[in-house]
Structures are given as structure tokens and as C-alpha cells.
Amino acid sequence: MINRFLRVRENSEQICKPLFIEDYSLQASEFVSPPKWHLAHSTWFWEEFLLTKYDINYVLYNEDFYFLFNSYYNNVGKRVLRPSRGLMSRPSVAEVYSYRKFVTEAMVRFLNTNLTEDILAIIEIGINHEEQHQELLVYDIKYILGNQPTFPVYQDSFKTKLEIQAPNFIPIKSGLYKIGHQGNSFCFDNELGIHKVYVGDFEISANLVSNRQFIDFIVADGYKNFNFWHDDGWSWINNNKIESPLYWHKIDNEWWNYTLSGLVKLDLDLPVMHLSFYEAFAYSEWKGCRLPTEFEWEIASDKFQWGQLWEWTNSAYLAYPGFSKVAGALGEYNGKFMVNQMILRGGSVATPEGHSRKTYRNFFTPNMRWQFSGLRLAK
Amino acid sequence: MINRFLRVRENSEQICKPLFIEDYSLQASEFVSPPKWHLAHSTWFWEEFLLTKYDINYVLYNEDFYFLFNSYYNNVGKRVLRPSRGLMSRPSVAEVYSYRKFVTEAMVRFLNTNLTEDILAIIEIGINHEEQHQELLVYDIKYILGNQPTFPVYQDSFKTKLEIQAPNFIPIKSGLYKIGHQGNSFCFDNELGIHKVYVGDFEISANLVSNRQFIDFIVADGYKNFNFWHDDGWSWINNNKIESPLYWHKIDNEWWNYTLSGLVKLDLDLPVMHLSFYEAFAYSEWKGCRLPTEFEWEIASDKFQWGQLWEWTNSAYLAYPGFSKVAGALGEYNGKFMVNQMILRGGSVATPEGHSRKTYRNFFTPNMRWQFSGLRLAK
């Protein structure tokens, strides 16, 4: 456990290695957090839910930090409002790293004591929480750098690769299936409530849709024909003048793509990424197919390889039967988002190894696309 | 069919009888349409989908109207943007009635000819379409009058009554149920795709929640405790300073209520109405219960009386398996809204008689509450 804990702490910092000091405090959009904030908030979590509660010798690193790096946990006190996260040049990056060091060391001492099952369960959540912030860090770093006029290079990592293109559609038989996380390994509360779901016959693609395939949609004026779009999606593309996936740039009639390795020519064979739900849905409509439901995806997921990109499903994020929120701040983790969000399944090249599983329920509002999201067809 | 057609046309006008000329052109909020617009748009529908298409002798009443009273049908041409509907004092109310008369008479002549099955199906849609606008007319009239400083009286109609308070919860057995409209009678496209759904054991209340019960939630500071709310709901009540259902006013420490009969003391025994999904959900959380899913509601609906108020369910509005949009403008009717909306089931005192049925899927975004909406608990 100590090794796993240390590895997670180390990984968060590795992700920030290629950054300049100047990059750490920037909030490029309301939905993006500065890297510094991720590093500090994932540290605060250990203070808040473990050290201050169960380690009687623990003294806070800094009272201010305890206040500043709280996130959406309404039960823990007055939060720093999200949009102002990007206005904090202080504490400095160096001090945030020193805060991390202080808490990591305190945690190591704490982990060396006798811990109850309950405490071990919270540590498991803390590790998974920090892993989630690692993935968000990658999204946010890409957004921060990718929206600057000079398109700076991060490093040559988190790359997708070609999907094998055959066989195309995998048939699945109708039946009553068991949905939800089984067994004793860790899962989030929203995966629980194992329950039966009846699913009719369907087919699901073995591969993600590629850039080449998505360009066909653009060329066919897919972004200009409302018949493929939800009413809200149509407003969204028109209000935001959206005509291609995020990070695509048409220069001299050729498609270029901002990647973590910089601005490069679009690789047509790679899976299309940075799609909103609206765009994924519109593509599937145009193609005469549809998106799978999250249940179909879970049932079929043993039949294909997944994990390059999170995959939009046509399921809204709702509670499983019997779901109930944990009391207190940890209960805010997932339950309070169960409206206005669509489910994504799978994982991405930015997901920490071992973090996801086939029952994992990721979710975003349908207009979000800075996450590493793609699209698999069903019919 | 002619009689039914004439009755529907007559009913729309009856609803507007108590209005002053001044009331007809007002758009009290972006989501509200002026009564004049409803009268004209439900007339335009007959012109657009029947007379101009199938009656070769038909000459448009007025080219401008054909343009002005189109609604959300992206396939029919450039629309008048919604928010500016309330800036049209012209055409006059008198002229809109004359437009109605002209089209009704043309339709009667048309209905007296030999009509194919296809045409009869569109007429059926037209009747249901106008009925929907009748219900919207009631909502919009209430909103227009209820937001004026003088609280004008409309008339003494569309009133709810006491729900019988026993027995409280009805138990339903788990099993695989058939969902969706069966038989040959009319239904909307979104009710089709009959399919099996597995549902676990559950209980559902025989009665809607009453004003008296809802006041308990307010008194218990339900509007001030985020643990009962979705994150989006919490933002919504705080940004809009919402502390009670719509049309409630606390005057000298007593609850008053704007009704179509004017401003009256709140009747504690009536079902609570004008709730958003967020409020219905928060109430059920506070009560230790939950909202039924739309499937549970449909399965149980034979066991209780319904129809006073539309009932929020915890189901998002999504396509049934096998759903496909009709080609062309009629296909825009329901399909394009299948995101970001929650399902309501049942009907209301403002629903035209015979318009609804147990498979009927009504839907609104979770913040809407000017519609006649209430709440039934499940567990």
C-alpha cells in the first residue's frame, strides 16, 4: 500500500515535469483548473479525509491551504469559487511542492501504523481520487498549451495508435444481463447496485471511428445539417461556431491538429478524439447507426479492445437501483452530478494504468470535449 | 373526424376567451409564447402540413403569416427567433382570428374530400399538436398574468382537487415488463419501440405530495441544505434565489398562491404544483424516498389515479430501442429533444380530455416549472 501510495504521488508530479513555472497557475477556461491547483487539491484530500481525522499528531501544513485547495465539497466549508482558481499566483509552485512533500511524508508515517478497514477504504478512494486528477491534469495541460498562439510542445507522450479495422461489427444476443461492479475489488459508489437489465439484439463496432471517417462527415456538411443534431447540439455548434473536433485547425486547406507533441498534420488513421456528445451523436445519425447504451457497452466490452479513448454512450448518468449517497463530504463525490450528464465508458491513453475497468462510469455534460473522448458505433 | 377537428379548433379559442386584447401579444419570458402566437401557429400547422401539400386549390391566407408563425421546424425555412415573438403587436388579434377562421373553413372543405390513410395520420397529429398548444396556452397565460404586479384573475377553471390520502404506498413485484404504446390507437413516435424492461421490487405512493407536506420540507430548511440537491440544482436555486414553488408568495408570514382565480391563500390539502425536477428530487431525498423511473410509473399506473399534475420521474428523455425519426419536418417533433430533458408522466388538469395516456412521455429541462408539475414518491 505504501508503495502504491508513493507511486501515485510521484506520478502526479511526473506529469507536471515538462511544464514551465509560468504554466502552473493558468486557468484557460472556467472548466479548466491550473496544474498547481490539481497538485495542491489532491494533497489537501489526504489532509482532509485522513490526517486531520485519524492522525492525532498531525498539524496542518498551512491553515490557508486547507481553505484554498478544497474543491466542490460543500460539506467541508466555504469553497474558493471555481473561476477564481486561475487568479492565484500564490502560493508559489515551490511551496505547493513543499506542501506535497510534507503531506506525503506525514501519510507515510500514518500508513506505517495499524489501520482499520474503514481507513484503508478511504485511502483507496484517495488513491483513485488522485488518479482522476492525473487524468484531468493531462486534459488541462493540453487545453492551456493548446490555446496559446505559439502552440508549445509538452512532450511526446499519451499518444493513441491505430485501431485494427476488422471485423467491423460484433453481434450480441438479446437477454437479461447483470450490470454493475461485482466482486470485492475497489469501485466507485456509482458502479454499485448490481441489477438486471434486459437488452435486445444489437451489434457494436470493434473499432473506434477514425479521423479519416470523421472527415467524411465534415465533407458531407454534417456540421451544417440540423437533421443530424439534437436541438441543444444545433444551438451549441452555431453559438460557438464549431465546425470540427477540438484542436483541429484548417490551414491552407489541410487539417492540422494540436497534440501534446505540438501542432502536426492530422493523422487520418488514428481514432477521432476530442468530440462532444453532440458531435458523436450527430456522426452516428449521419452514418445511419447509433451510439451504444452504457449497458450494451458493458455487456459487449469483453469482445473488443478498449482504452484508447473514452467512448460516449447514449445513456444519461443516473443512479443504479438501490444507489445511495455516502453520508458527509465523500457522498458528494458522484451522486450530486446525476442529472444533465451523459455516460462515457472505457478509458483513455491519459487514464492511469489500472484505474479504469469495464463497469467504470465516466460522465460529462454533452458539450464537453477537452477530455480524451471518441466514438464507437452500434446498431 | 370533422367534429373532432372543429371541437379542437373551438377549444383553443375558448381558452383565450377571458383574455384582454392587451394580453395576447405579451411574451413574459423567453420560454413563454404570446397567446396570439399559439393561436396562429397551431393554424399555420394545418396550412403547412396539409393544405399547401394536399389541397391543390388552397391559396395561402397571407405569405407573411406563413413565415411568421412557423415554430421550431428547421426543415421548413427561416424561423422567427423565439425571443422576438413578444415584439409583434401586428398582425392584430382580430386578424389572427380571421386567419384561424379562413384555415378552419378550408380544412373543413378538405376533410369532406376523400382522404388517404397517410393524410388522416397527419390530421391526427395536427389535432394532437393543437391540443398540446392548448395546454401550453394555459401555462403561458398563467405565467403572463401571474407575473404582473396586479395579479389579474383569469377564470375559475383548471383547478386541482384533494387526493385521497390512503393507502399510501403500493407494492409492485419485480419482473420483465413490456414498455411502450401497444395497439393501433394514436400515439407519438417517442412512445414506440415496444420493448422489455426488467424492474426490481418497488413501492409507489398512491397520492401526489401535498402543499402541506411540501411546507414541511421548507420549514426543515430543505432549500438551504445542499445534501438534498443535485449540483446543478443547487446552483439553480442559489442563482435564482428560489425558496419555494413557483407562484408562492410569503405575505405577513403566510403562504399565498397565484392561481388562475387570482391570488389566494395556499390550500394546504391540494397537491403541490409548479415544481422543477430539482425541487421534486430534493424533496424525495429529504423524505428518504426517491422519484419513480418512467418505467416503474408506467407499470404501476393502473394501480392509482393520475391526471391532476404531470409527475417528474427520475428518467432522462432518451430514445426507446428501435426509435427512428420520421423524415422531414414532422421528424423534428420529438426526436431532437432527446438530451438534457427529464421525463414527466401522467397528465394535468390543463391537459385536454383524452389527450394523454399511460405511455405518454412528456419532458422538460430540469429547471422548468411553469408547467403543471407535481411529485409522487417511490421507494
Added chain:
Amino acid sequence: MINRFLRVRENSEQICKPLFIEDYSLQASEFVSPPKWHLAHSTWFWEEFLLTKYDINYVLYNEDFYFLFNSYYNNVGKRVLRPSRGLMSRPSVAEVYSYRKFVTEAMVRFLNTNLTEDILAIIEIGINHEEQHQELLVYDIKYILGNQPTFPVYQDSFKTKLEIQAPNFIPIKSGLYKIGHQGNSFCFDNELGIHKVYVGDFEISANLVSNRQFIDFIVADGYKNFNFWHDDGWSWINNNKIESPLYWHKIDNEWWNYTLSGLVKLDLDLPVMHLSFYEAFAYSEWKGCRLPTEFEWEIASDKFQWGQLWEWTNSAYLAYPGFSKVAGALGEYNGKFMVNQMILRGGSVATPEGHSRKTYRNFFTPNMRWQFSGLRLAK
């Protein structure tokens, strides 16, 4: 005095004669008031400042109206916020006319009693106040009708005519001039504080700029060259996509103009109207001239004919030396606007006869152009 009072009351109603009932309650923009509101507010003024204060027998027509038709007078109590004026379909138009009748009759009885100088002074203000609302009524009616898709005709009145085109520039000698209203006749408080102003030699045009001349500016890409514009003006034309004066429409490469007589071809010989200060300034820059100051205008005004359109000057609206606000609500009339506004001098075809004079100081924010405003060059 009684006759003058009755004539003013009658004129307000004459202006509304061509309206439909539907037109009276509409608020086409935040800066526009519904005609019904003008009729009621100019009536409320007599109640508030005379009848309730000096006529001990007077009983309010309606307590609600006393609240509803107050305008910007912060000293009189809680106002109806400006933007919601257009959401009041009640009281009805008929009732507003009956309110007018009631107050007019009460005033006639009051005017037949012995009145002090102080009271007569307030009556004079009341008459001038109602005249100002008559002019605003014309602006607002034009805006309400002119922004509807059917371009309804009001009536054939308030028309400008050709300006005599020679001689062009009138030279004025430098010197120390007396500025401000002199004599005992009525004027507004902002015209007082007679004071000396030194003005250098200048020349001022005998004529307003014509539509024909303004088209030259458009053709020369005047709206596209920021060198002619203030920084704020440049933002304003770009944010609002402004490429011509208000009410101009380019149809099939010809300029059409919405007038109170309907949509007609632009008459090139008439003075250009419905300009913002920004546009007037930009034109003068392009022409290598400038706008006169309000002092230059006042000094030169005996040398040319004025009164067709209000004329933008390059003077900001500021207090004259020695200006002081009247105590109480009447003091709010002019003083509180003395920032962020530019001065217009003269009068317009919509100004009631005898209302303006050469020392009259009209003012609007520099982006306003629904008023009847034009432009005279100086150098």
C-alpha cells in the same frame, strides 16, 4: 393656463390615435417604454407633484397606479424596474385612458382655484414634462413598429423636409459670450447658471448633413476604417454589426428606409437622421471637419434655421457653473444624468411646438440613435 394644460393632455392622446390596442403594451427594447406607460406616467406626474400635495380633496384614482407609473424618481419610493414595463398587459388601455380623464378633470378643478407662484412653476414643469414624453412617444412608437417584420404604417406625419443648401459655412468671430437661459420665461434647471465662455473663431454649416452626403461616407468605407472612430464607437459598431443609420435597409442594392409612413425608398435630399454620436463624429472626422461644441451652437444658432433634427455636439453633458439640484424628487430630473452623456441642441419635427429654445440642452449616451438626431458640421 387651463387651455394650455388641456391642449397638452389632448396632444399626448392624439399621438396614440393611430395605434392598435396591441401596440400600447409592447416594450421593444430596454430603452423603449410602452406607449401605455407614457400615457399613464405623464398622468401620475400631476397626481404626485400637484394633486396629492396641494389639493386636499384629491383621492387617488388607484393606489396601484400610483406605484406602477412612477418612473426614475428615487425619492418617491420603490420603482417598477424599467425592463419589466413591457410585461404589463394590465391595466388595460381603456383603463389608462380613464385614469387620464380622471386626473385631467381633477387638475382642471384645481387650476380653477387660486394658485401660488410656486404651484404655477410646478405646473409649468408638468406641462414641459408631458411634452417631453410626447416626443419620446414618437420615438418609441417608431421603434416598436419599425422593428416588426411587417413594417406597419403609423401615419403620414412628423416628416422632415429639404434643407436649403446655400450658403454652406457661416463664419463666427471669437469672443467672450454669455451662455445659458436669460429672461423670465420657463427653462429647465440645467440651462441656468448664465456664464461667460470664450470661443475662438469658427465656422458652422447652415445646413444639416443629407442622406446623399452620408451615403458618400458609407461608400468610402467609413464604417470600416477605425481612424474615424472613437475606440468605444469602434467597439459599438463591431459588436452590433452597424453599417448604416438606424432604420436603413439595403434591399437589392438600394437603400430603403423605415419611416412613420412605412418602408419607403430613402429620400436622398432629406437630412440624415437616427445617427448615434459615434456615427456623427465619425462622419465629421472623415469630412475633415468636426462637430460644434454646445457653446458654439448656441452662439451661432441665430444665423441658421434649426428644429428639424436634434444636433449632436462635441460637448459632454456637465453642470453649468453654479448649478445646483432642486431638493427632492424634482431635483432628480436633470442633474443625476450629468456623466456619460453627450449634448444635442436644437429640436426635431417630433418636438412639440414651442417646447424647445436655443439654450435647451438635450442629452443621450453616445450610442443612442432611436431619437430624431442629425448632424451639422463645424470647422
Added chain:
Amino acid sequence: MINRFLRVRENSEQICKPLFIEDYSLQASEFVSPPKWHLAHSTWFWEEFLLTKYDINYVLYNEDFYFLFNSYYNNVGKRVLRPSRGLMSRPSVAEVYSYRKFVTEAMVRFLNTNLTEDILAIIEIGINHEEQHQELLVYDIKYILGNQPTFPVYQDSFKTKLEIQAPNFIPIKSGLYKIGHQGNSFCFDNELGIHKVYVGDFEISANLVSNRQFIDFIVADGYKNFNFWHDDGWSWINNNKIESPLYWHKIDNEWWNYTLSGLVKLDLDLPVMHLSFYEAFAYSEWKGCRLPTEFEWEIASDKFQWGQLWEWTNSAYLAYPGFSKVAGALGEYNGKFMVNQMILRGGSVATPEGHSRKTYRNFFTPNMRWQFSGLRLAK
């Protein structure tokens, strides 16, 4: 000249010495620019207006910088929109300093050549331009640090001191005065157009209003009585919930003040600073006095000491008679702002030595108060 140039370049960097790398890229509000941007933009100015135009050997440091650090000069090409200045973490701070060094050295070489009068005049403007950005740097640094939850200390500099409190009002005789910059020394174009202005008898205070005096206004509910405020000012304080000067914090019933030395108890004897025009005007109304005009200020300025804080006048920023814009980008410097701004006269502790003079016309929109602004009464 070389020494003066080098001193100015050095001073800009001295001001940034106390900053952390993290502070340089932050844009705390739309009207604030990141320190990095000031350093780079004041460097770009030398490239744009001198090196690229008159030094044939000069090669741009970096083509991107030439684009990125342009400011409001519409004549020079596409600008980086102001609000996104704070989203540029790249180029790094180190690179901006190296850009400065490169350009400074190129300028030194250039200054050692034979320069025409015209070129020397542009150099003079460049020096004054960089001095203006030094003052803005101080404002922006204070705003960036003063809006962070930890109230970081900058350094103990730019401090005001006590004003001598007697004699209070200085009488000035009426007469015809000459206004505008005289002589051959440098001034901005907006100070030119020497002209005569007639001014009546007036009195002006020898001292700025102090914090102690301003607290009397707050205690007397000055922020809650609209009679002291312009209509726009009243909206501004209500919409922004303003109840004290900027950087004041009431903690446990005592006034604290964020200063460049950190959060300290308010020193009652110092001049009140960080006032908007609206607040300065309201105070003077409450006091039964008024603000001086810019002409009165200029005429009286030899009779009192000034230079601690910029002083709001009751004059709008308008062109002097005969003013004309320089052709090209340099002409955008002052002329395009001559609307919607009020004049401040004097100088502040943040003004570089020798930069201001009695004819200097500073200006801001009436709601701005992050600049070092105070208030002197007249009557």
C-alpha cells in the same frame, strides 16, 4: 538621451523585481494586463516605431512577439484581444527579459547614430510611453496581489504621506486664462491647442480629502443615499455592491487596507485613494462642495502641492480647440479615447519622476479606481 533611455528601461524591470515568476502572467481582470505583457509591449514599441522603421540593419527578435505584444494600435495589424492576454504562459518570463535585452541593445546602437529631430521626437514618445506603462505596472501588480486570498506583500514603496491640513481653501479670481502646454518641452498631443478659458471666482482646497474625512461620508450612509450620486453611479455601486473605496476591508468592525506592504490597518491621516469618479463626486455632493474643473485645477495648481494622487475633475475628456490626431498608429494614442472618460489631473506616488506636469491630462472611465486616484474639493 542614451542615459535617460537606459534609466527608463531599467526602471521598468526594477518595478518587477519583487515579483515571483508566477505573478508575471496573471490577468486578474479584463482591465488589468499581466506584468509580463507590460515588459514586452513597452519593448515592442521601440521595435515597431523606431527599429523596424529607421534602422535598416535591424532584424526582429521574434516574429511572433511582434504580433503578440502589439496593443491597441489598430493601424498596425491584428491584435491579441485584450482579455486573452492572461492566458499566455509562453513566452516565458526569462524569454521576455531576453527580448528586452536584445531590443535595448539594438536601441543603444541606434541611439549612437545620427538621429533627426523627427526620430528624436518619437524616442521622446517612447520614453513617455514606457513611463506610463511603469505606472500601470504598479496599478496592475497591486490589483493582482491585492485580490488574492493571502494578500501577499510586494514591497515597502510607492507610499503616500500626510497632507498639510492648513489653510483649507484657496480663493482664485475670475478671469480669462490661457490653458494648455506652453513652451518647447515635451507634452502629449492632447495638451496642445493653447486656448483661452473664462473661469469665474472659485475656491479650491489646499489638501486632498483624507481617509478620516471619507469615513464620515460612509458613516453618514453616503453610499446608501442616491441624492449624492449620478444615476449611472448609483447603478454601479448597487450592481457591484460597493460600500467603500477599493482595497478596504472591514474586519471585526475595523477598517483594514490592502497596500503594497500588505494588509494593514487603515491610516486615517493619509489621503483617501482608489476612488472612482462616481465616489469622488458623491463625496463632494454630500460635503456641499464640488469637484474642480480641469481648467480650475490647472489655473490653481501653482498654489498648492500636488502629486500624491491623481485628482478627479468634473471635466469630460474632450479635444482642445484645434486638436488634430497625428496620422498613423501614433495618432491612436490619445484622440480615440475622447468620449466617456473623465479627466484626472496631477500625478501620483506611482508616477515616474518628471513624467507629469500641471497641463498633463490623465483620463479614465468614471467607474475605474484601481489607479492611484484621490479627491480635492472646490466650491
